[in-house]
Amino acid sequence: MRWEPGARERLQAAALELFATRGFEQTTTAEIAQSVGLTERTFFRHFSDKREVLFYGQDQFLQAFLGGLHAAPPNASPLEVVACALDSAAAFFPDERRPYSRMRQSVIDKNPALQEREQHKFAGLAVAVAEALRVRGVGEPTATLAAESGATVFGIAFAQWIREGEERSLADIASQVLHELRNLARP
């Protein structure tokens, strides 16, 4: 087995391009590998299947979210903790990543099974954040409410961030959506 420098990134870029132009279902792992001069065997050294190309990096994203949460000051309110987590998660998506994220979303939007996988990812994020909040001493139902709200804010902000013509950073948008959440709950 040869070491292929940057193989993962090349496979990822090629896969996304093929998914977007030919369709996810119509693209095979062999085609993805061939399009960048690699073997299917190399593909499977990096990804368990073609779906996982779209969800690679999910663990690092979760760790970014939780990292921000752990870095929040001890006396922060649950929603302030969530704000720290959102900032940290947003840093995971710098502006140069926007075109990739936009194309990825367009592939997911066309495929119900990928949409369910994406929803499952967000549900898992909320469960992990709620657990981390409970470890900080936040009780229920507040921990789950704050965690679910954080996932909702992130989802709304992310959808806005990849909209055509949007130029604000993800962190700025997330901070504005969180502000709207505070307004919403104000009597």
Place this chain on the structure above:
Amino acid sequence: MRWEPGARERLQAAALELFATRGFEQTTTAEIAQSVGLTERTFFRHFSDKREVLFYGQDQFLQAFLGGLHAAPPNASPLEVVACALDSAAAFFPDERRPYSRMRQSVIDKNPALQEREQHKFAGLAVAVAEALRVRGVGEPTATLAAESGATVFGIAFAQWIREGEERSLADIASQVLHELRNLARP
């Protein structure tokens, strides 16, 4: 084809009993039908597959949620509208339904595919509620935030309602969880 009075309800009760005791995967539609003296053909007159037995009534639930939303006073804030929707949705689950709901959840908790289907149901609920709020003139991202928060509050309240030993009504629990959401957002 004979008309079988109460066939749907009998099939539903029998299916749930079998799913809970033998497992969802291990139960066939023929067994469900036979266990209440009906044919598989009768089963398929009522349900498209065994999974749908667990999700029957989903449309009426959505209509209950939206009905409460439409009945909210014109000057209600988005979260007050959601509170009306939650009250109406909670009325769909009177206390005598609690044992059924509890057993249904235990079946879903054991099966990842059923969990994804359930998450998908909640995602669909939030999308429909957001749309109804926009029709009422609520802008974005507030409409989506309020709708997602409503789905979250309902999910947390429902999980508490079916907990062993819980005796409060679903409406009471939902109202308390909504109150916690307001506290959460208070600076």
